[in-house]
Amino acid sequence: MENLDGSILDAPKIKVTPPGPKSREILKIQEEMETSALNYPKYFNIAIKEARGSTIIDVDDNVYIDWFAGVAVINLGHRNPEIVNALKDQIEKFWHYMEIPSEIRVDFLKEIRETFNFDSKILFTTTGADAVEASVKIARWNTGKRFILSFDNAYHGITAGTLGFTTLPSAKKFQPYYDNNVISVPYPYEYRCPFKDCLNEVLSLVEYEVKTHEIAGILVEPVQGEGGYIVPPKGFLKGLREIADKYNSLLIVDEIQSGVGRTGKMWAYELEGIVPDIVTVAKGIGEGIPISLVAYRKDLDKLPQAFHLGTYRGNPLGLAVGKATIDYIKKYDILNRVVSLGEYAKRKFSEIMEDNYRGSFDVRGLGFMIGIEFSDEKKNPMSEFVTKMIRNMLKEGVIMYKAGIYNNVLRFMAPLTIPRELLSRGLEIFEKALKE
Numbered sequence: 001m002e003n004l005d006g007s008i009l010d011a012p013k014i015k016v017t018p019p020g021p022k023s024r025e026i027l028k029i030q031e032e033m034e035t036s037a038l039n040y041p042k043y044f045n046i047a048i049k050e051a052r053g054s055t056i057i058d059v060d061d062n063v064y065i066d067w068f069a070g071v072a073v074i075n076l077g078h079r080n081p082e083i084v085n086a087l088k089d090q091i092e093k094f095w096h097y098m099e100i101p102s103e104i105r106v107d108f109l110k111e112i113r114e115t116f117n118f119d120s121k122i123l124f125t126t127t128g129a130d131a132v133e134a135s136v137k138i139a140r141w142n143t144g145k146r147f148i149l150s151f152d153n154a155y156h157g158i159t160a161g162t163l164g165f166t167t168l169p170s171a172k173k174f175q176p177y178y179d180n181n182v183i184s185v186p187y188p189y190e191y192r193c194p195f196k197d198c199l200n201e202v203l204s205l206v207e208y209e210v211k212t213h214e215i216a217g218i219l220v221e222p223v224q225g226e227g228g229y230i231v232p233p234k235g236f237l238k239g240l241r242e243i244a245d246k247y248n249s250l251l252i253v254d255e256i257q258s259g260v261g262r263t264g265k266m267w268a269y270e271l272e273g274i275v276p277d278i279v280t281v282a283k284g285i286g287e288g289i290p291i292s293l294v295a296y297r298k299d300l301d302k303l304p305q306a307f308h309l310g311t312y313r314g315n316p317l318g319l320a321v322g323k324a325t326i327d328y329i330k331k332y333d334i335l336n337r338v339v340s341l342g343e344y345a346k347r348k349f350s351e352i353m354e355d356n357y358r359g360s361f362d363v364r365g366l367g368f369m370i371g372i373e374f375s376d377e378k379k380n381p382m383s384e385f386v387t388k389m390i391r392n393m394l395k396e397g398v399i400m401y402k403a404g405i406y407n408n409v410l411r412f413m414a415p416l417t418i419p420r421e422l423l424s425r426g427l428e429i430f431e432k433a434l435k436e
Protein backbone atom coordinates (compact mmCIF):
# COMPACT_ATOMS: atom_id res chain seq x y z
CA MET A 1 0.00 0.00 0.00
CA GLU A 2 1.43 3.37 -1.00
CA ASN A 3 2.34 5.53 1.98
CA LEU A 4 4.87 8.11 0.79
CA ASP A 5 4.80 10.39 3.79
CA GLY A 6 4.37 7.95 6.69
CA SER A 7 0.72 8.80 7.42
CA ILE A 8 -1.33 6.82 9.92
CA LEU A 9 -3.23 4.78 7.38
CA ASP A 10 -6.27 3.89 9.48
CA ALA A 11 -7.04 7.53 10.23
CA PRO A 12 -9.30 9.07 11.29
CA LYS A 13 -9.80 7.65 14.79
CA ILE A 14 -11.93 9.78 17.08
CA LYS A 15 -11.82 8.45 20.65
CA VAL A 16 -13.40 11.46 22.33
CA THR A 17 -15.43 14.17 20.61
CA PRO A 18 -13.07 17.10 20.03
CA PRO A 19 -12.16 19.17 21.90
CA GLY A 20 -11.34 16.45 24.44
CA PRO A 21 -10.50 17.32 28.08
CA LYS A 22 -6.73 17.66 27.55
CA SER A 23 -7.20 19.86 24.49
CA ARG A 24 -9.64 22.07 26.38
CA GLU A 25 -7.16 22.55 29.19
CA ILE A 26 -4.34 23.62 26.85
CA LEU A 27 -6.63 25.85 24.79
CA LYS A 28 -7.71 27.60 27.98
CA ILE A 29 -4.10 28.36 28.98
CA GLN A 30 -3.37 29.59 25.46
CA GLU A 31 -6.36 31.90 25.59
CA GLU A 32 -5.23 33.34 28.91
CA MET A 33 -1.65 33.93 27.82
CA GLU A 34 -1.70 34.62 24.10
CA THR A 35 -3.08 37.54 22.11
CA SER A 36 -6.79 37.93 21.48
CA ALA A 37 -5.85 38.26 17.80
CA LEU A 38 -5.52 34.47 17.40
CA ASN A 39 -7.53 33.02 14.52
CA TYR A 40 -7.10 29.32 13.83
CA PRO A 41 -7.90 27.84 17.28
CA LYS A 42 -11.36 29.36 16.82
CA TYR A 43 -11.91 26.79 14.07
CA PHE A 44 -9.71 23.86 15.11
CA ASN A 45 -10.19 23.75 18.85
CA ILE A 46 -7.71 20.99 19.56
CA ALA A 47 -4.14 20.85 20.90
CA ILE A 48 -1.63 18.85 18.87
CA LYS A 49 0.54 16.08 20.27
CA GLU A 50 2.16 14.84 17.11
CA ALA A 51 1.87 14.93 13.34
CA ARG A 52 2.80 12.22 10.85
CA GLY A 53 2.51 12.55 7.08
CA SER A 54 -1.02 13.65 6.24
CA THR A 55 -2.31 12.90 9.74
CA ILE A 56 -2.42 14.73 13.09
CA ILE A 57 -2.77 13.30 16.60
CA ASP A 58 -4.24 15.53 19.28
CA VAL A 59 -3.44 15.41 23.01
CA ASP A 60 -6.56 13.32 23.60
CA ASP A 61 -5.23 10.74 21.11
CA ASN A 62 -7.72 11.53 18.38
CA VAL A 63 -6.24 11.01 14.91
CA TYR A 64 -7.25 13.34 12.08
CA ILE A 65 -6.74 13.42 8.33
CA ASP A 66 -5.02 16.71 7.53
CA TRP A 67 -6.54 18.54 4.55
CA PHE A 68 -5.17 21.84 5.80
CA ALA A 69 -1.39 21.19 5.79
CA GLY A 70 -0.79 24.11 8.15
CA VAL A 71 -2.34 26.43 5.55
CA ALA A 72 -0.79 24.93 2.41
CA VAL A 73 2.71 24.69 3.90
CA ILE A 74 3.37 21.01 4.69
CA ASN A 75 3.33 19.98 1.02
CA LEU A 76 5.26 16.74 1.59
CA GLY A 77 3.56 15.65 4.81
CA HIS A 78 4.52 16.21 8.43
CA ARG A 79 7.96 14.88 9.31
CA ASN A 80 8.44 13.40 5.86
CA PRO A 81 11.42 11.04 6.40
CA GLU A 82 13.53 12.58 3.62
CA ILE A 83 12.94 16.08 4.95
CA VAL A 84 13.81 14.91 8.47
CA ASN A 85 17.11 13.48 7.16
CA ALA A 86 17.99 16.74 5.40
CA LEU A 87 17.27 18.67 8.60
CA LYS A 88 19.32 16.27 10.74
CA ASP A 89 22.29 16.56 8.37
CA GLN A 90 22.23 20.33 8.47
CA ILE A 91 21.63 20.60 12.21
CA GLU A 92 24.87 18.68 12.74
CA LYS A 93 26.71 21.38 10.77
CA PHE A 94 25.32 24.85 11.67
CA TRP A 95 21.99 26.64 11.58
CA HIS A 96 22.58 30.38 11.49
CA TYR A 97 25.09 32.70 9.96
CA MET A 98 23.23 35.39 8.00
CA GLU A 99 24.31 35.75 4.37
CA ILE A 100 27.76 34.18 4.71
CA PRO A 101 27.80 31.47 2.02
CA SER A 102 27.95 27.74 2.59
CA GLU A 103 27.62 24.58 0.54
CA ILE A 104 23.93 24.20 1.33
CA ARG A 105 23.28 27.81 0.29
CA VAL A 106 24.84 27.39 -3.15
CA ASP A 107 23.31 23.91 -3.64
CA PHE A 108 19.88 25.35 -2.95
CA LEU A 109 20.51 28.36 -5.19
CA LYS A 110 21.49 26.13 -8.11
CA GLU A 111 18.40 23.96 -7.73
CA ILE A 112 15.79 26.64 -7.20
CA ARG A 113 17.07 28.73 -10.11
CA GLU A 114 16.60 25.74 -12.41
CA THR A 115 12.90 25.66 -11.60
CA PHE A 116 12.26 29.12 -13.09
CA ASN A 117 11.83 29.74 -16.83
CA PHE A 118 14.00 32.87 -16.74
CA ASP A 119 17.55 33.73 -15.76
CA SER A 120 17.08 34.73 -12.14
CA LYS A 121 18.76 36.28 -9.15
CA ILE A 122 17.56 35.27 -5.69
CA LEU A 123 16.97 37.45 -2.64
CA PHE A 124 16.22 35.51 0.54
CA THR A 125 13.52 36.63 2.95
CA THR A 126 11.88 35.02 5.98
CA THR A 127 8.08 35.01 5.56
CA GLY A 128 5.63 35.38 2.72
CA ALA A 129 4.85 38.99 3.57
CA ASP A 130 8.56 39.76 3.76
CA ALA A 131 9.03 38.34 0.24
CA VAL A 132 6.12 40.44 -1.08
CA GLU A 133 7.54 43.60 0.51
CA ALA A 134 10.94 42.89 -1.05
CA SER A 135 9.37 42.21 -4.47
CA VAL A 136 7.57 45.54 -4.43
CA LYS A 137 10.74 47.34 -3.37
CA ILE A 138 12.59 45.74 -6.31
CA ALA A 139 9.86 46.83 -8.75
CA ARG A 140 9.81 50.40 -7.45
CA TRP A 141 13.59 50.67 -7.37
CA ASN A 142 13.94 49.44 -10.94
CA THR A 143 11.15 51.44 -12.53
CA GLY A 144 11.36 54.58 -10.42
CA LYS A 145 7.55 54.41 -10.18
CA ARG A 146 5.47 54.59 -7.07
CA PHE A 147 2.19 52.69 -7.47
CA ILE A 148 1.41 49.00 -7.35
CA LEU A 149 -1.59 47.49 -9.08
CA SER A 150 -3.22 44.84 -6.93
CA PHE A 151 -6.52 42.93 -7.26
CA ASP A 152 -9.68 42.88 -5.21
CA ASN A 153 -9.78 40.08 -2.63
CA ALA A 154 -6.03 39.58 -2.88
CA TYR A 155 -3.99 38.29 0.04
CA HIS A 156 -0.30 39.14 0.16
CA GLY A 157 0.24 39.22 3.94
CA ILE A 158 -0.88 41.58 6.67
CA THR A 159 2.28 43.30 7.85
CA ALA A 160 2.24 47.10 7.78
CA GLY A 161 4.00 46.95 4.40
CA THR A 162 1.70 44.42 2.74
CA LEU A 163 -1.65 45.56 4.14
CA GLY A 164 -2.08 47.99 1.27
CA PHE A 165 -1.82 45.18 -1.29
CA THR A 166 -4.05 42.79 0.66
CA THR A 167 -7.56 43.86 -0.28
CA LEU A 168 -9.48 40.92 1.21
CA PRO A 169 -12.43 42.35 3.20
CA SER A 170 -11.30 40.67 6.44
CA ALA A 171 -8.08 42.73 6.28
CA LYS A 172 -9.64 45.90 4.87
CA LYS A 173 -10.60 47.15 8.31
CA PHE A 174 -6.88 47.61 9.08
CA GLN A 175 -6.15 49.24 5.74
CA PRO A 176 -6.85 52.94 6.26
CA TYR A 177 -3.50 53.27 8.02
CA TYR A 178 -1.49 51.38 5.43
CA ASP A 179 -2.45 52.65 2.01
CA ASN A 180 1.02 52.03 0.50
CA ASN A 181 0.24 53.60 -2.92
CA VAL A 182 -1.94 50.82 -4.26
CA ILE A 183 -4.59 50.79 -6.95
CA SER A 184 -6.81 47.74 -7.04
CA VAL A 185 -9.08 46.36 -9.73
CA PRO A 186 -11.39 43.31 -9.75
CA TYR A 187 -9.91 39.83 -10.15
CA PRO A 188 -11.66 37.75 -12.84
CA TYR A 189 -13.83 35.78 -10.41
CA GLU A 190 -16.16 34.14 -12.90
CA TYR A 191 -18.69 32.72 -10.42
CA ARG A 192 -19.46 36.23 -9.13
CA CYS A 193 -18.30 38.42 -12.01
CA PRO A 194 -20.33 41.62 -12.51
CA PHE A 195 -19.18 41.85 -16.16
CA LYS A 196 -20.44 40.01 -19.22
CA ASP A 197 -16.98 39.27 -20.53
CA CYS A 198 -15.09 38.86 -17.29
CA LEU A 199 -11.60 38.35 -18.65
CA ASN A 200 -11.57 41.14 -21.21
CA GLU A 201 -13.33 43.71 -19.07
CA VAL A 202 -10.93 43.08 -16.18
CA LEU A 203 -7.96 43.32 -18.55
CA SER A 204 -9.22 46.62 -19.96
CA LEU A 205 -9.59 48.00 -16.42
CA VAL A 206 -6.03 46.91 -15.68
CA GLU A 207 -4.81 48.55 -18.87
CA TYR A 208 -6.64 51.77 -18.07
CA GLU A 209 -5.07 51.97 -14.59
CA VAL A 210 -1.57 51.05 -15.75
CA LYS A 211 -1.78 53.62 -18.56
CA THR A 212 -3.12 56.34 -16.27
CA HIS A 213 -0.89 55.88 -13.23
CA GLU A 214 2.78 55.36 -12.62
CA ILE A 215 2.54 51.62 -11.94
CA ALA A 216 5.83 50.03 -10.91
CA GLY A 217 4.42 46.52 -10.78
CA ILE A 218 1.30 44.42 -11.27
CA LEU A 219 1.13 42.16 -8.21
CA VAL A 220 -0.97 39.07 -8.85
CA GLU A 221 -1.76 35.65 -7.42
CA PRO A 222 -1.97 33.19 -10.36
CA VAL A 223 -4.76 31.46 -8.42
CA GLN A 224 -6.26 33.56 -5.64
CA GLY A 225 -5.64 31.76 -2.36
CA GLU A 226 -7.26 33.33 0.69
CA GLY A 227 -9.67 35.06 -1.73
CA GLY A 228 -11.36 31.68 -2.32
CA TYR A 229 -9.22 29.46 -4.56
CA ILE A 230 -10.28 31.41 -7.60
CA VAL A 231 -8.83 30.19 -10.88
CA PRO A 232 -8.80 33.03 -13.42
CA PRO A 233 -9.87 32.32 -17.01
CA LYS A 234 -7.14 31.29 -19.42
CA GLY A 235 -5.43 34.29 -20.94
CA PHE A 236 -5.44 36.37 -17.75
CA LEU A 237 -1.73 36.14 -16.97
CA LYS A 238 -0.89 36.48 -20.67
CA GLY A 239 -2.98 39.65 -20.81
CA LEU A 240 -1.22 41.06 -17.73
CA ARG A 241 2.14 40.20 -19.27
CA GLU A 242 1.26 42.18 -22.43
CA ILE A 243 0.02 45.17 -20.45
CA ALA A 244 3.12 45.21 -18.24
CA ASP A 245 5.36 45.11 -21.31
CA LYS A 246 3.41 47.83 -23.10
CA TYR A 247 3.65 50.32 -20.23
CA ASN A 248 7.05 49.44 -18.81
CA SER A 249 5.67 47.97 -15.62
CA LEU A 250 6.87 44.76 -13.96
CA LEU A 251 4.82 41.60 -13.51
CA ILE A 252 5.15 40.24 -9.95
CA VAL A 253 3.66 36.77 -9.60
CA ASP A 254 2.92 35.80 -5.99
CA GLU A 255 3.44 32.01 -5.86
CA ILE A 256 3.47 31.85 -2.07
CA GLN A 257 0.38 29.64 -1.91
CA SER A 258 0.14 28.30 -5.48
CA GLY A 259 3.83 27.37 -5.86
CA VAL A 260 6.02 24.38 -5.08
CA GLY A 261 3.81 21.92 -6.94
CA ARG A 262 0.44 22.70 -5.41
CA THR A 263 -1.32 23.23 -8.77
CA GLY A 264 0.45 20.30 -10.45
CA LYS A 265 3.14 22.58 -11.87
CA MET A 266 6.16 23.71 -9.89
CA TRP A 267 4.92 27.28 -10.43
CA ALA A 268 1.33 28.08 -11.40
CA TYR A 269 2.43 30.73 -13.92
CA GLU A 270 3.78 27.85 -16.08
CA LEU A 271 0.18 26.89 -16.85
CA GLU A 272 -0.11 30.03 -18.97
CA GLY A 273 3.37 29.76 -20.44
CA ILE A 274 4.29 33.27 -19.38
CA VAL A 275 7.64 34.54 -18.13
CA PRO A 276 7.28 36.71 -15.01
CA ASP A 277 9.68 39.49 -14.00
CA ILE A 278 9.54 38.77 -10.27
CA VAL A 279 8.26 35.73 -8.33
CA THR A 280 7.63 35.46 -4.59
CA VAL A 281 8.05 32.06 -2.91
CA ALA A 282 7.37 30.93 0.69
CA LYS A 283 5.18 28.32 2.47
CA GLY A 284 5.90 24.92 0.79
CA ILE A 285 9.54 25.59 0.00
CA GLY A 286 10.40 25.44 3.72
CA GLU A 287 7.82 22.81 4.75
CA GLY A 288 7.24 24.81 7.94
CA ILE A 289 10.82 26.02 8.49
CA PRO A 290 10.48 29.78 7.92
CA ILE A 291 12.23 30.59 4.67
CA SER A 292 11.05 32.60 1.70
CA LEU A 293 12.58 34.29 -1.30
CA VAL A 294 12.15 36.55 -4.27
CA ALA A 295 13.38 35.42 -7.69
CA TYR A 296 13.76 38.27 -10.16
CA ARG A 297 15.06 38.77 -13.70
CA LYS A 298 18.83 39.02 -13.69
CA ASP A 299 18.82 42.37 -15.48
CA LEU A 300 16.83 43.86 -12.58
CA ASP A 301 19.78 43.23 -10.31
CA LYS A 302 20.77 46.83 -9.79
CA LEU A 303 20.09 46.70 -6.08
CA PRO A 304 22.43 48.58 -3.78
CA GLN A 305 24.26 46.90 -0.91
CA ALA A 306 22.00 46.16 2.09
CA PHE A 307 18.84 46.90 0.08
CA HIS A 308 16.71 44.40 2.03
CA LEU A 309 18.52 43.08 5.07
CA GLY A 310 17.20 40.78 7.78
CA THR A 311 18.87 38.73 10.48
CA TYR A 312 17.28 35.38 9.64
CA ARG A 313 17.15 35.44 5.83
CA GLY A 314 18.31 32.29 4.05
CA ASN A 315 18.37 30.17 7.21
CA PRO A 316 20.47 27.00 6.59
CA LEU A 317 17.77 24.68 7.96
CA GLY A 318 15.30 26.22 5.53
CA LEU A 319 17.81 25.90 2.69
CA ALA A 320 18.39 22.21 3.50
CA VAL A 321 14.64 21.58 3.56
CA GLY A 322 14.15 23.60 0.38
CA LYS A 323 16.73 21.56 -1.49
CA ALA A 324 15.30 18.28 -0.17
CA THR A 325 11.81 19.44 -1.19
CA ILE A 326 12.80 20.11 -4.80
CA ASP A 327 14.66 16.77 -4.94
CA TYR A 328 11.68 14.94 -3.49
CA ILE A 329 9.21 16.45 -5.95
CA LYS A 330 11.38 15.24 -8.83
CA LYS A 331 12.23 11.84 -7.34
CA TYR A 332 8.64 10.81 -6.63
CA ASP A 333 7.03 12.52 -9.65
CA ILE A 334 4.86 14.53 -7.29
CA LEU A 335 3.61 16.91 -9.99
CA ASN A 336 1.91 14.15 -12.00
CA ARG A 337 0.49 12.72 -8.79
CA VAL A 338 -1.05 16.10 -7.94
CA VAL A 339 -2.59 16.42 -11.40
CA SER A 340 -4.21 12.99 -11.40
CA LEU A 341 -5.31 12.85 -7.74
CA GLY A 342 -6.38 16.49 -7.92
CA GLU A 343 -8.65 15.77 -10.89
CA TYR A 344 -10.11 12.77 -9.06
CA ALA A 345 -10.77 14.86 -5.92
CA LYS A 346 -12.35 17.71 -7.90
CA ARG A 347 -14.63 15.31 -9.76
CA LYS A 348 -15.69 13.65 -6.50
CA PHE A 349 -16.36 17.02 -4.81
CA SER A 350 -18.55 18.00 -7.79
CA GLU A 351 -20.49 14.72 -7.68
CA ILE A 352 -21.01 14.93 -3.92
CA MET A 353 -22.21 18.53 -4.20
CA GLU A 354 -24.58 17.71 -7.07
CA ASP A 355 -26.08 14.80 -5.14
CA ASN A 356 -26.39 16.46 -1.74
CA TYR A 357 -26.47 20.26 -1.97
CA ARG A 358 -29.56 22.14 -3.02
CA GLY A 359 -28.24 25.71 -3.32
CA SER A 360 -25.90 27.24 -5.87
CA PHE A 361 -22.29 26.07 -5.65
CA ASP A 362 -19.01 26.20 -7.51
CA VAL A 363 -16.27 23.56 -7.41
CA ARG A 364 -13.06 24.90 -8.92
CA GLY A 365 -9.32 24.53 -8.67
CA LEU A 366 -6.09 23.19 -10.02
CA GLY A 367 -4.24 20.20 -8.58
CA PHE A 368 -4.43 20.24 -4.77
CA MET A 369 -5.83 23.76 -4.65
CA ILE A 370 -9.57 23.06 -4.80
CA GLY A 371 -12.29 25.43 -3.60
CA ILE A 372 -15.95 24.57 -2.99
CA GLU A 373 -18.09 27.68 -2.77
CA PHE A 374 -21.46 27.42 -0.98
CA SER A 375 -24.37 29.77 -1.72
CA ASP A 376 -28.15 29.65 -1.52
CA GLU A 377 -30.36 29.44 -4.61
CA LYS A 378 -29.95 33.20 -5.15
CA LYS A 379 -26.17 32.99 -4.78
CA ASN A 380 -26.17 34.59 -1.33
CA PRO A 381 -23.07 33.31 0.48
CA MET A 382 -23.63 30.51 3.02
CA SER A 383 -20.86 31.47 5.47
CA GLU A 384 -22.45 29.96 8.59
CA PHE A 385 -22.98 26.73 6.74
CA VAL A 386 -19.27 26.55 5.93
CA THR A 387 -18.31 27.19 9.57
CA LYS A 388 -20.61 24.31 10.55
CA MET A 389 -19.03 22.09 7.91
CA ILE A 390 -15.56 22.81 9.38
CA ARG A 391 -16.82 21.87 12.86
CA ASN A 392 -18.65 18.74 11.65
CA MET A 393 -15.67 17.53 9.68
CA LEU A 394 -13.33 18.07 12.62
CA LYS A 395 -15.67 16.00 14.81
CA GLU A 396 -15.55 13.24 12.19
CA GLY A 397 -11.75 13.49 11.95
CA VAL A 398 -10.90 15.69 8.94
CA ILE A 399 -9.19 19.06 9.24
CA MET A 400 -10.46 21.36 6.49
CA TYR A 401 -10.43 25.16 6.35
CA LYS A 402 -12.25 27.97 4.61
CA ALA A 403 -11.40 30.91 2.37
CA GLY A 404 -13.19 33.54 0.31
CA ILE A 405 -14.42 37.09 0.66
CA TYR A 406 -17.57 35.82 2.36
CA ASN A 407 -15.89 32.94 4.19
CA ASN A 408 -18.14 30.61 2.26
CA VAL A 409 -15.54 28.52 0.43
CA LEU A 410 -14.12 25.28 1.78
CA ARG A 411 -10.66 24.59 0.46
CA PHE A 412 -8.86 21.36 -0.10
CA MET A 413 -5.11 21.86 0.43
CA ALA A 414 -3.92 18.49 1.71
CA PRO A 415 -0.24 17.53 1.57
CA LEU A 416 0.65 16.56 -2.01
CA THR A 417 1.75 13.18 -0.67
CA ILE A 418 -1.54 12.18 1.00
CA PRO A 419 -2.18 8.43 0.60
CA ARG A 420 -5.04 7.76 -1.81
CA GLU A 421 -7.14 5.96 0.79
CA LEU A 422 -6.97 8.93 3.16
CA LEU A 423 -8.14 11.13 0.33
CA SER A 424 -11.07 8.80 -0.39
CA ARG A 425 -11.96 8.45 3.30
CA GLY A 426 -11.87 12.23 3.68
CA LEU A 427 -14.25 12.55 0.75
CA GLU A 428 -16.68 10.13 2.43
CA ILE A 429 -16.54 12.26 5.58
CA PHE A 430 -17.09 15.42 3.54
CA GLU A 431 -20.24 13.83 2.11
CA LYS A 432 -21.42 12.71 5.52
CA ALA A 433 -20.88 16.19 7.01
CA LEU A 434 -22.74 17.74 4.09
CA LYS A 435 -25.71 15.45 4.61
CA GLU A 436 -25.82 16.38 8.28
Ligand SMILES: Cc1ncc(COP(=O)(O)O)c(C=O)c1O
Pocket residue numbers: 127128129130132155156157158221225226254255256257258282283
Ligand atom coordinates in the same frame (compact mmCIF):
# COMPACT_ATOMS: atom_id res chain seq x y z
C1 LIG B 1 -0.50 34.40 -1.89
C2 LIG B 1 0.05 34.77 -0.55
N1 LIG B 1 0.93 35.77 -0.44
C3 LIG B 1 1.46 36.12 0.75
C4 LIG B 1 1.11 35.48 1.91
C5 LIG B 1 1.69 35.90 3.22
O1 LIG B 1 2.55 34.94 3.70
P1 LIG B 1 2.96 34.93 5.28
O2 LIG B 1 1.74 34.53 6.02
O3 LIG B 1 4.07 33.93 5.37
O4 LIG B 1 3.41 36.31 5.61
C6 LIG B 1 0.18 34.44 1.85
C7 LIG B 1 -0.25 33.73 3.08
O5 LIG B 1 -1.21 33.03 3.13
C8 LIG B 1 -0.36 34.07 0.59
O6 LIG B 1 -1.27 33.09 0.48
